[in-house]
Amino acid sequence: MKKSVVILGLGVSGLSAAKYLDEKGVPLLGMDREPVLKSIRLRFPVISDKAALPEAVVGIVRSPGIPCDHPVILEAKNRGLPVVTELELAFGDARLNKYPCIGVTGSNGKTTTVEFLSHLINSQGIPALAVGNIGLPLLDTLDAPGIRVIEISSFQSVMALEFPILSSAAVLNISSNHIDYHGSMEDYSVAKCRIVRYLKNRENLFAEGHIIAKKFDGVGISLCNHYGKMQFLWDKEDALKSVYSHDRRNYCAALALARTVIDVSDEEFVSAVQTFRKPAHRLEFVANVSGVCYVNDSKATTFDSVIKAVSSVQGEVILLLGGRNKGGDFSFLVSQLLEEVGNKIRKVITFGESRGEILIAFSRWYETSEVESLEAAVELAKGEAIVGDTVLLSPGCASFDQFASFEHRGDVFKRLVHGLRESLL
Numbered sequence: 001m002k003k004s005v006v007i008l009g010l011g012v013s014g015l016s017a018a019k020y021l022d023e024k025g026v027p028l029l030g031m032d033r034e035p036v037l038k039s040i041r042l043r044f045p046v047i048s049d050k051a052a053l054p055e056a057v058v059g060i061v062r063s064p065g066i067p068c069d070h071p072v073i074l075e076a077k078n079r080g081l082p083v084v085t086e087l088e089l090a091f092g093d094a095r096l097n098k099y100p101c102i103g104v105t106g107s108n109g110k111t112t113t114v115e116f117l118s119h120l121i122n123s124q125g126i127p128a129l130a131v132g133n134i135g136l137p138l139l140d141t142l143d144a145p146g147i148r149v150i151e152i153s154s155f156q157s158v159m160a161l162e163f164p165i166l167s168s169a170a171v172l173n174i175s176s177n178h179i180d181y182h183g184s185m186e187d188y189s190v191a192k193c194r195i196v197r198y199l200k201n202r203e204n205l206f207a208e209g210h211i212i213a214k215k216f217d218g219v220g221i222s223l224c225n226h227y228g229k230m231q232f233l234w235d236k237e238d239a240l241k242s243v244y245s246h247d248r249r250n251y252c253a254a255l256a257l258a259r260t261v262i263d264v265s266d267e268e269f270v271s272a273v274q275t276f277r278k279p280a281h282r283l284e285f286v287a288n289v290s291g292v293c294y295v296n297d298s299k300a301t302t303f304d305s306v307i308k309a310v311s312s313v314q315g316e317v318i319l320l321l322g323g324r325n326k327g328g329d330f331s332f333l334v335s336q337l338l339e340e341v342g343n344k345i346r347k348v349i350t351f352g353e354s355r356g357e358i359l360i361a362f363s364r365w366y367e368t369s370e371v372e373s374l375e376a377a378v379e380l381a382k383g384e385a386i387v388g389d390t391v392l393l394s395p396g397c398a399s400f401d402q403f404a405s406f407e408h409r410g411d412v413f414k415r416l417v418h419g420l421r422e423s424l425l
Helices: 013-023 035-040 073-080 086-091 094-096 110-122 185-198 209-215 223-236 245-258 266-275 301-312 330-341 355-362 374-384 406-424
Strands: 003-008 028-032 046-048 057-062 101-104 128-132 147-151 168-171 205-207 282-287 293-296 317-322 345-351 368-370 389-391
Touching: 003 013, 003 073, 013 057, 013 086, 028 035, 035 046, 035 086, 046 185, 057 073, 101 110, 101 245, 110 128, 110 147, 110 245, 110 266, 168 185, 168 245, 168 317, 185 209, 205 209, 205 223, 205 245, 205 389, 209 223, 223 245, 223 266, 245 266, 245 301, 282 406, 293 406, 301 317, 301 330, 317 355, 317 374, 330 355, 345 355, 345 374, 355 368, 374 406
Parallel strands: 003 028, 003 057, 028 046, 101 147, 101 168, 128 147, 168 205, 293 389, 317 345, 317 389, 345 368
Antiparallel strands: 282 293
């Protein structure tokens, strides 16, 4: 049998890695949960990821969703075989050196920051591409011109090797997330902070002050300080006063990163903020129905996101919470909401797989109702809401109990809300 590279997990990034290596003539073996289905449309053999790792293997390309304790990964480590990601394959390609690369990670705000940073750079007449965890594999863009703005998840960086390719990077924030994958908050935090292994110069790391102090021994630049210096812009420009506070921080982080590779004036930054359109499902206004505002924040799968969402919207809130718990303690979310927003929440409606668990945590402090589905939650919220309220879908959970993705969940919510409007008409 030929010595081959194993592609472990044949999702978007795994298939991108397979295409890249296949074009180089590297013999491949796929390992996946659905080997028969995958084998039908691929040019290389695919076996179950529960099978033993064959002897004639020289390395592993790990898809981000594959945990570090997967038996194939453990066996590879035992044999001393290299384990890399699609991202690291790209980092090792000389074509990537033609343009600067910038990395962004964090529990919340990654996609918004990456898309705004790309928009900001493009607005200067300089090509930029938003790639990585945002949905476009870096390997698929090696021949395209432009600065790479790379969204990097903890799943991608958890086993990060030393690949000094990034001109600058930011750790936007770290809050409880993906504990079911990483095992503990500490391990999750360490995975996030391993982005530093991809930096050319660690002085070009931007992070919240407390993150720098705890994880990086003071190396890098504080995002808090940078945000403070830019505060005058938000107060000065009327067009910026309606921007949510957490988005202001994301935009300022993007400006700090942009200025490590290009010149951007304050005026050009303001113009870019005014012309930027946020990605969907992130505090997205859907409709006003009978004086009630409906807001889609389906991307809010962390507790920190829920708190920011409730703090940001207007009026009293009917909060729709539910989905698949990612290992968080909902009683902690309750205590944080009580501290941050007080009595702003008028009612909590729980739905989905974790609805009972959420109900137990919230019922002592808030008026609560439990329903099975998002459809039922929207219908109940319609009956409970009064003029001036905001019905906020900010689930605090993963979507995979009832939906294919958070986008799917958000689209269903928007369809349901538009259905309410149509029924009135």
